[in-house]
Amino acid sequence: xxxxxxxxxxxxATALNRLNKNKKFDNYFFYALGISNSKIKLKNELxxxxxxxxxxxxxxxxxxxxxxxxxxxxxxxxxxxTPYVKNKIFIENLLKSKVKKLLILRLPQIAxxxxxxxxxxxxxxxxxxxxxxxxxxxxVERSIIDVExxxxxxxxxxxxxxxxNLNEINIINPNLIKILDIVKIFENLMGIKFxxxxxxxxxxxxxxxxxxxxxxxxxxxxxINKICKKKNYVKRIxxxxxx
Numbered sequence: 183x184x185x186x187x188x189x190x191x192x193x194x195a196t197a198l199n200r201l202n203k204n205k206k207f208d209n210y211f212f213y214a215l216g217i218s219n220s221k222i223k224l225k226n227e228l229x230x231x232x233x234x235x236x237x238x239x240x241x242x243x244x245x246x247x248x249x250x251x252x253x254x255x256x257x258x259x260x261x262x263x264t265p266y267v268k269n270k271i272f273i274e275n276l277l278k279s280k281v282k283k284l285l286i287l288r289l290p291q292i293a294x295x296x297x298x299x300x301x302x303x304x305x306x307x308x309x310x311x312x313x314x315x316x317x318x319x320x321x322v323e324r325s326i327i328d329v330e331x332x333x334x335x336x337x338x339x340x341x342x343x344x345x346x347n348l349n350e351i352n353i354i355n356p357n358l359i360k361i362l363d364i365v366k367i368f369e370n371l372m373g374i375k376f377x378x379x380x381x382x383x384x385x386x387x388x389x390x391x392x393x394x395x396x397x398x399x400x401x402x403x404x405x406i407n408k409i410c411k412k413k414n415y416v417k418r419i420x421x422x423x424x425x
Contacts, residue, residue, distance in 0.1 A: 185199075185202070186211070186244075187202040187207070188212040189212070190251075192214075192298065193295075193298055194218070194251065195212075195215065197294065197332070198212050198214055198333075198336075201336065201337070210247050210285070211249065213235070213238065213248060215238075216235075217266060218300060218301070221300070222265060223265055228265050228266075228269050231269055232272065235277070236276070246283065248281050248284050248285070249286075249287050250286050251287055251289060252270050252286050252287065253270055253288055253289060254288045254289065254290050254396065255267055256270050256288065258392055259389055260322075260387045260388040284349060285350070287353065288350070288351070289353050290324070290354055290355060291325065292328075292332055293423060294423065295423055302324060302364070303326070303364070303419075303420065306365055306368055309378070310368045310369065311376060313376070316378060318361050318362050318380045318381065318382055318383065319385040320383065322361055322388050323360050323393070324358065324364075325354050325355045325356075325357075325393065326415075326416050327355045331409050334409050335405065335409055335410075338402075338405045339353075339402045342402070353402075354393065354400065354403075356393075356397050356406075356410070357410060357412070357415045362380075363416075367417050367420050
């Protein structure tokens, strides 16, 4: 999908394209094409992501603010050396050096009706449903936002940012949830026949402090909290999309 508003394809690009109907976003152009699987290690796919952004920059001439969709995972020390994060950082730096009007929009895990098997919720759902063994980091937490709530947040935040003019925005749901708790929610949803099989692993270099820092320093956190800070938020999402 490429039009005067967005460059990209797939679940997130399709969702973001819905903002095209709103004149508030006439000043933005979204780049929403890239790898969504944080566990990817295939060099050809990683190189392709770099080539695609370089090719895009050769023809991009819009006077609008270019919004690059990145990930808050770049702040996670436990993921710092992964090919996925290294690619995101490389592209962010490339864009900073090439684009005058740039906004880097870093997102957490986005939930919705997606065919992508690599999203955290789809991955866990399929493993539990197929009675396959999961490798679970028992101490790791994740920030998850419903795609519908993401659009609500962006309608507020991006309108305000035209006047504040930040170059980077981090979107984080403060209701962090442990991966094991996500598994238990799916067990509850599917019933006793789908008792999950898993191995618990401790990720030694994981530290949730990066979440706390981003949340504390985010000038848009109040707006995000109004939409996301609800009791049993992730459970509601799971029952909404998987029941």
